[in-house]
Amino acid sequence: MLPFARITIVGLGLIGSSLARGIRTFTPTVRITGYDASAEVRETARRIDLCDDVADSAGAAVTDADLVILCVPVGMMGPVAAELADDLPAEAIVSDVGSCKASILAALRGALPQQRIVPAHPVAGTENSGPEAGFATLFRDRWCILTPEADCDPLAVEQVGDFWRRLGAQVEVMEAAHHDLVLAVTSHLPHLIAYTIVGTASDLEDVTRSEVIKYSAGGFRDFTRIAASDPTMWRDVFLANKDAVLEMLQRFSEDLSSLQRAIRWGDGDALFDLFSRTRAVRRSIIEQGQDDAKPDFGRSH
Numbered sequence: 001m002l003p004f005a006r007i008t009i010v011g012l013g014l015i016g017s018s019l020a021r022g023i024r025t026f027t028p029t030v031r032i033t034g035y036d037a038s039a040e041v042r043e044t045a046r047r048i049d050l051c052d053d054v055a056d057s058a059g060a061a062v063t064d065a066d067l068v069i070l071c072v073p074v075g076m077m078g079p080v081a082a083e084l085a086d087d088l089p090a091e092a093i094v095s096d097v098g099s100c101k102a103s104i105l106a107a108l109r110g111a112l113p114q115q116r117i118v119p120a121h122p123v124a125g126t127e128n129s130g131p132e133a134g135f136a137t138l139f140r141d142r143w144c145i146l147t148p149e150a151d152c153d154p155l156a157v158e159q160v161g162d163f164w165r166r167l168g169a170q171v172e173v174m175e176a177a178h179h180d181l182v183l184a185v186t187s188h189l190p191h192l193i194a195y196t197i198v199g200t201a202s203d204l205e206d207v208t209r210s211e212v213i214k215y216s217a218g219g220f221r222d223f224t225r226i227a228a229s230d231p232t233m234w235r236d237v238f239l240a241n242k243d244a245v246l247e248m249l250q251r252f253s254e255d256l257s258s259l260q261r262a263i264r265w266g267d268g269d270a271l272f273d274l275f276s277r278t279r280a281v282r283r284s285i286i287e288q289g290q291d292d293a294k295p296d297f298g299r300s301h
């Protein structure tokens with residue numbers, strides 16, 4: 001039996017629209033209601049028939065929901081939860097898809113003190129945004145990490161896990177603070193590095209900059225894809241996961257300094273040893289089937 005009959009998605013961008021498409025494809029009997037603060041996005045959602053209903057307010061979207069999934073930028077999770085609180089059925093489960101978890105859990109709990117809340121983070125995405133960027137298979141063979149409070153109703157956790165498995169995801173349960181530390185190094189720091197490198201290149205004087213574009217290949221090009229990610233989303237992630245990101249950035253800076261020293265003193269062995277270790281990391285990722293050979297971006301939309 002399906003865990004939920006009526007699902008409301010708040011925020012119809014990349015992740016919200018991928019959820020709507022995934023639900024339609026893999027659990028077609030589920031009734032989907034959508035809401036987005038942007039009238040333009042609501043209009044697009046209606047035009048492309050993303051949901052069964054598109055409501056004109058957050059409250060109206062949730063009145064008969066079994067599951068409400070918040071798919072808005074991290075900094076808007078608390079305000080949106082407060083906006084719909086009065087219209088939420090007492091038995092509805094509230095979830096979200098935010099990229100960091102501890103601050104969102106605190107914000108949702110503050111706005112919805114009595115509600116069953118099962119936060120989630122699908123570790124799947126692209127650099128694109130908006131209702132037309134999503135696709136049904138985005139979550140297939142990707143992790144979805146659930147970070148419920150210790151005293152959360154186990155049935156609610158099981159039902160939300162069941163929901164994500166039906167979209168093709170592999171589900172893991174973890175403490176919110178631990179999630180934030182792990183994702184700080186595997187996702188947030190890489191984005192910060194990409195923003196920095198592309199920013200540094202674009203600060204170069206005009207002539208050089210045109211050469212940067214002309215000869216951009218391999219590594220730099222890969223960084224530009226990540227650095228094209230949504231500015232609102234990533235501003236919120238860094239502000240919300242400040243402590244974990246600063247901790248990982250400190251370690252990264254120390255490691256970068258030691259590489260700088262190895263280059264300055266011609267310590268080829270140090271460089272070779274590190275590059276051999278990192279090559280092994282890449283190979284073990286590929287062996288586990290989490291590689292770019294089956295990327296999010298290359299999937300059929």
Ligand SMILES: NC(=O)C1=CN([C@@H]2O[C@H](COP(=O)(O)OP(=O)(O)OC[C@H]3O[C@@H](n4cnc5c(N)ncnc54)[C@H](O)[C@@H]3O)[C@@H](O)[C@H]2O)C=CC1
Binds near residue numbers: 036098125130
């Ligand atoms: N983009 C990615 O690759 C991934 C994003 N996430 C998380 O998913 C969430 C959504 O990200 P995307 O879908 O990529 O962003 P997006 O920018 O494509 O969509 C966000 C949508 O939320 C709407 N919105 C903003 N404030 C709102 C409010 N107060 N009420 C209702 N709607 C509102 C916007 O109008 C927009 O349509 C973020 O929390 C992000 O951290 C999680 C995994 C991957």
Ligand SMILES: O=C(O)C(=O)Cc1ccc(O)cc1
Binds near residue numbers: 122123124125127226
């Ligand atoms: O586009 C990429 O390379 C990503 O890393 C996608 C992504 C962005 C944010 C997340 O919280 C999870 C996945």
